[in-house]
Amino acid sequence: MQYFLQLVISGIVVGSIYALAALGFVLIYKASRVINFAHGQYIAIGAFSAYFFATGPKLPFVVSAFLALVLTAFLGFLTERIFLKKLVGQPIISVIMVTIGLASVLDGLMHLTPFGASNYTFPKFLPQGGVNLLGLQLDYAQLLAVAFTVLFLVLFSLFFQRSTLGIAMRAVADDQMASLSLGVSVEKMFALAWAAAGLTAAASGLVVGTIAGLNLGALTSIGLKVFPAVILGGLDSISGAVVGGLLIGVLEKLAEGYLDALVPGGGTSYVFPFVILLVVLWFKPHGLFGTEEIERV
Amino acid sequence: MRNLWAQTGNYRTNYQQDTTIFASYREVVSLAVLLLGLLALPQFLSRSNVYVLDLILVYGIAVLGLNITTGYAGLINIGQAAFMGVGAYTAALLAPNLPFLLAIPLGGLVAAGVGAVVGIPSLRVKHLYLALATLAFQEIFVWTVGHAPLLKQGGAVEVPTGSFLGYAVGFRNHYHFWYYVILVFLVILAVAWRNLLRTRYGRALIAVRDNDRAADAMGMDPGRTKLMAFALGAFYAGIAGGIYAYLARAVVIEDFMLASSVKFLAMAIVGGLGTLVGSFLGPAFMQLLDLNMETLSNFIRSLGFNTSGVDIASALKPLTFGLVIVLFLMFEPRGLYNWWRLIRSYFRTWPFKY
Numbered sequence: 001m002q003y004f005l006q007l008v009i010s011g012i013v014v015g016s017i018y019a020l021a022a023l024g025f026v027l028i029y030k031a032s033r034v035i036n037f038a039h040g041q042y043i044a045i046g047a048f049s050a051y052f053f054a055t056g057p058k059l060p061f062v063v064s065a066f067l068a069l070v071l072t073a074f075l076g077f078l079t080e081r082i083f084l085k086k087l088v089g090q091p092i093i094s095v096i097m098v099t100i101g102l103a104s105v106l107d108g109l110m111h112l113t114p115f116g117a118s119n120y121t122f123p124k125f126l127p128q129g130g131v132n133l134l135g136l137q138l139d140y141a142q143l144l145a146v147a148f149t150v151l152f153l154v155l156f157s158l159f160f161q162r163s164t165l166g167i168a169m170r171a172v173a174d175d176q177m178a179s180l181s182l183g184v185s186v187e188k189m190f191a192l193a194w195a196a197a198g199l200t201a202a203a204s205g206l207v208v209g210t211i212a213g214l215n216l217g218a219l220t221s222i223g224l225k226v227f228p229a230v231i232l233g234g235l236d237s238i239s240g241a242v243v244g245g246l247l248i249g250v251l252e253k254l255a256e257g258y259l260d261a262l263v264p265g266g267g268t269s270y271v272f273p274f275v276i277l278l279v280v281l282w283f284k285p286h287g288l289f290g291t292e293e294i295e296r297v
Numbered sequence: 298m299r300n301l302w303a304q305t306g307n308y309r310t311n312y313q314q315d316t317t318i319f320a321s322y323r324e325v326v327s328l329a330v331l332l333l334g335l336l337a338l339p340q341f342l343s344r345s346n347v348y349v350l351d352l353i354l355v356y357g358i359a360v361l362g363l364n365i366t367t368g369y370a371g372l373i374n375i376g377q378a379a380f381m382g383v384g385a386y387t388a389a390l391l392a393p394n395l396p397f398l399l400a401i402p403l404g405g406l407v408a409a410g411v412g413a414v415v416g417i418p419s420l421r422v423k424h425l426y427l428a429l430a431t432l433a434f435q436e437i438f439v440w441t442v443g444h445a446p447l448l449k450q451g452g453a454v455e456v457p458t459g460s461f462l463g464y465a466v467g468f469r470n471h472y473h474f475w476y477y478v479i480l481v482f483l484v485i486l487a488v489a490w491r492n493l494l495r496t497r498y499g500r501a502l503i504a505v506r507d508n509d510r511a512a513d514a515m516g517m518d519p520g521r522t523k524l525m526a527f528a529l530g531a532f533y534a535g536i537a538g539g540i541y542a543y544l545a546r547a548v549v550i551e552d553f554m555l556a557s558s559v560k561f562l563a564m565a566i567v568g569g570l571g572t573l574v575g576s577f578l579g580p581a582f583m584q585l586l587d588l589n590m591e592t593l594s595n596f597i598r599s600l601g602f603n604t605s606g607v608d609i610a611s612a613l614k615p616l617t618f619g620l621v622i623v624l625f626l627m628f629e630p631r632g633l634y635n636w637w638r639l640i641r642s643y644f645r646t647w648p649f650k651y
Contacts, residue, residue: 108616
């Protein structure tokens with residue numbers, strides 16, 4: 001039981017990263033029906049820029065984290081303005097391939113910096129040790145990660161429930177024609193969705209960096225883990241993204257804890273989310289909270 | 298008047314003419330010249346250049362398959378390299394006991410079966426969901442091979458070459474020999490690809506891509522058609538994989554990872570989706586780009602730009618690769634095929650403008 005709880009807790013920690021990353025992913029999909037394959041690269045850029053600000057000009061960590069969030073959000077905004085805006089109305093494959101191409105370009109750019117090759121860790125800003133919760137050991141870093149995720153989710157849901165911009169974004173996601181006729185600038189909302197996605201990507205990058213250190217390959221691979229999370233939760237559901245992310249994190253850790261011993265070589269935590277993805281697509285393709293597309297002639 | 302040597306347009310006036318493959322003698326002659334040129338080409342190239350040519354043609358076969366699934370049927374496939382891997386591993390396992398002329402097509406058939414299974418979600422979902430199913434398959438395939446003792450955990454599974462009709466294939470003539478084998482497979486597969494569109498199955502693919510509800514109303518089964526598209530595309534990939542296994546003399550999992558699948562998609566797009574010529578222009582372009590970036594980064598390194606911790610080759614390759622994809626999609630979405638088409642139509646009507 002103790003073992004199970006420990007797995008679930010660490011699963012929630014990992015899952016909160018996925019949830020954050022998936023949130024931005026779903027924002028883009030809901031607004032503009034674009035699947036973003038460069039999400040992992042934004043996560044990496046967020047994490048590495050925070051590292052850069054913290055070690056280069058020696059800014060306090062909170063300030064550099066804030067700068068990283070702003071920078072990545074701006075990058076997301078620019079991406080939409082420069083590339084995606086030109087592709088409105090193009091076939092899906094073009095849009096997907098542009099994000100894949102962008103991912104490759106960003107990868108190449110990061111390899112031009114020293115960040116491409118080796119591992120880094122954020123400067124220490126937390127005290128050592130942790131707390132004992134019901135007999136389970138939790139690092140301060142892990143606690144902070146969960147707290148940070150919760151804070152972000154609360155902020156985002158407030159933004160969507162209360163602010164005019166947030167309501168306009170939801171309106172665009174719901175019905176573009178209707179929101180256009182009511183004076184909402186759909187274009188602006190697309191760009192805003194990408195900026196918000198950049199923001200959440202950077203946030204998850206910060207969390208990963210705090211828990212596990214910075215490695216380009218590991219950071220970008222989170223961009224792939226987002227897919228099982230969003231499919232499980234439903235591609236167009238924001239709450240689904242959070243639930244899906246947490247579930248994938250927990251299931252991944254449970255697989256690692258119980259299945260690794262059965263498989264020679266281990267490493268089930270990597271493949272298990274993708275198995276879930278396939279199973280969900282077979283039996284419940286629109287996920288837990290996604291809207292089913294019903295076609296009528 | 299039907300002049301079979303010079304034609305400025307399509308002058309087919311009855312069904313009999315419409316079922317002919319070649320519109321003019323000029324097309325027949327140019328195709329024959331192309332084939333003769335391809336047959337003679339290795340004689341003028343060094344051993345390493347023949348290898349590059351081999352790779353381009355093998356990738357061309359895989360991209361042909363992708364052009365069925367993605368180009369004709371419009372199903373985005375981010376797992377073509379995994380299908381190629383299925384063919385490669387099948388051929389590698391069969392190679393000690395079977396001649397390659399059997400092992401390679403068997404690899405294709407196994408890959409086709411796997412492709413149909415992966416395509417099962419297409420019975421219920423469309424577009425993006427399908428793309429993610431192929432992505433999941435790609436990752437699961439790589440992981441499974443990495444954990445299979447039979448396949449050496451993704452390490453090198455060696456493929457014996459041996460001899461063919463008393464012709465000993467050794468180190469010196471290995472790439473030349475496989476060049477001609479590839480050419481034979483290529484011609485058969487390309488003719489089949491071209492003729493697919495002339496069958497009801499091929500036309501069903503396009504109908505389902507353009508409007509699956511209308512196709513359904515016309516009596517085609519969209520689900521089955523999509524499954525068939527997956528199986529056909531995977532078959533081509535499997536053949537390419539089988540040949541690749543023999544060509545490389547060993548199968549390693551690194552050649553069949555997600556990056557390769559993305560590479561095939563990029564090749565198809567750069568060449569021009571759903572076109573025969575583009576299926577070879579794309580691989581040639583991307584492969585030469587890759588090689589030139591290698592040379593360029595060596596050159597930059599020799600100039601003394603040597604920052605510690607920065608590998609120029611591993612930066613330049615993805616950078617140019619991604620840039621090519623993005624630029625083509627934004628400025629020439631019809632790919633290199635469009636340039637080829639423009640050049641051809643210029644010469645067809647020369648010296649007149651049109």
